[in-house]
Amino acid sequence: MKRLALALMIVAASPVLADSNLPPAYWSNRQLPNPKQEEQAQALMAELRCLVCQGQSIADSDAELAGDMRDLVRRRIAAGEKPSAIRAWLIERYGSWISYKPTGEPAAWPLWLAPLALLVAGAWLIRRRISFRAKS
Amino acid sequence: MSRGLRLIPIVLLVWLVIGLAWRLVKPADTAIPSQMVERSVPRFQLPAAIDGKKGLASADLATGQPRLLNIFASWCVPCVGEAPVLRELQRRGVAIDAIAVRDTPEALTAFLARYGDPYERIGADRQSAVQIALGSAGVPETFVVDGKGVIRRQYIGPLNASNIAGVLRELEQVR
Numbered sequence: 001m002k003r004l005a006l007a008l009m010i011v012a013a014s015p016v017l018a019d020s021n022l023p024p025a026y027w028s029n030r031q032l033p034n035p036k037q038e039e040q041a042q043a044l045m046a047e048l049r050c051l052v053c054q055g056q057s058i059a060d061s062d063a064e065l066a067g068d069m070r071d072l073v074r075r076r077i078a079a080g081e082k083p084s085a086i087r088a089w090l091i092e093r094y095g096s097w098i099s100y101k102p103t104g105e106p107a108a109w110p111l112w113l114a115p116l117a118l119l120v121a122g123a124w125l126i127r128r129r130i131s132f133r134a135k136s
Numbered sequence: 137m138s139r140g141l142r143l144i145p146i147v148l149l150v151w152l153v154i155g156l157a158w159r160l161v162k163p164a165d166t167a168i169p170s171q172m173v174e175r176s177v178p179r180f181q182l183p184a185a186i187d188g189k190k191g192l193a194s195a196d197l198a199t200g201q202p203r204l205l206n207i208f209a210s211w212c213v214p215c216v217g218e219a220p221v222l223r224e225l226q227r228r229g230v231a232i233d234a235i236a237v238r239d240t241p242e243a244l245t246a247f248l249a250r251y252g253d254p255y256e257r258i259g260a261d262r263q264s265a266v267q268i269a270l271g272s273a274g275v276p277e278t279f280v281v282d283g284k285g286v287i288r289r290q291y292i293g294p295l296n297a298s299n300i301a302g303v304l305r306e307l308e309q310v311r
Contacts, residue, residue, distance in 0.1 A: 019211065020209060020211045020237070020238035020239065021211060021239075021243060022238045022239070022240065022262060025263045051168060051273040051274065052273075052274065054166055064238060064264070065264055065267075065273075065274070068238075068263045068264035068265070068268065069264075069268060071263060072263075072265065072268060090268075091171075092171060093170065093171055093172060093268065093269065093270070093271035094168055094170070094171060094271055094273070095168070095169075095171050097168055098168075
């Protein structure tokens with residue numbers, strides 16, 4: 001009985017939430033009044049990676065740090081900063097890891113070369129098939 | 137088609153399966169190191185986090201003496217585990233400053249009363265702005281800062297007793 005109760009308690013337990021007791025930052029869940037700026041901010045936030053829920057963008061993530069980063073992005077865009085400058089500022093701190101936008105770094109070369117390589121391979125295959133048919 | 141070419145898909149499949157199995161056994165490291173190591177602490181000025189203790193500015197980290205900069209919060213569970221290690225470092229004469237992330241003075245006062253207060257200064261970073269400027273991805277993290285205010289090392293996650301000797305050695309080295 002005791003064991004069963006313990007098992008039930010474990011099943012019903014909720015994880016300890018590592019959330020602060022402060023409210024979300026002002027611009028974390030609020031759109032900028034200027035639609036053009038908000039559009040810029042949205043586009044940038046969709047390409048910035050959340051440090052907590054890695055694999056989500058900060059636009060999608062509910063983590064507090066993502067909220068604070070959305071606040072940072074909107075504040076800077078409202079102040080007239082270019083999205084590329086904000087991205088560069090964050091890359092300076094967290095490395096290219098933080099940005100979903102592929103870079104020209106050597107690590108990303110296979111990504112850029114893959115379409116070319118696939119095209120060449122496809123052309124080669126087609127050529128072979130055509131020459132086979134022509135023979136037979 | 138030659139025999140060798142026909143084997144290619146099988147080789148690729150085996151390679152894929154081995155890759156997946158390897159990552160299941162040995163998950164990737166999810167820590168994101170700060171790119172600010174070996175660079176000066178970014179300029180910032182944070183207000184006091186609690187009554188009776190000064191806030192923290194970047195100038196306070198370039199005093200000619202190496203120091204530790206601890207990023208923590210009262211709502212952070214691993215920070216509780218780290219507290220005795222920081223107290224021990226302070227007892228051995230290490231100067232420690234802190235940035236309290238997203239915290240209230242009440243919660244912070246209670247935390248320090250319960251787990252000890254090894255800090256000389258505590259700055260309140262209510263929207264993680266300085267944390268982001270430092271390239272820190274979570275709490276707790278600890279930076280070793282040399283006398284000129286240059287970050288020399290970053291510890292991600294809680295310090296534990298086995299880190300004490302290493303931290304002391306690093307502080308001595310960057311003097």
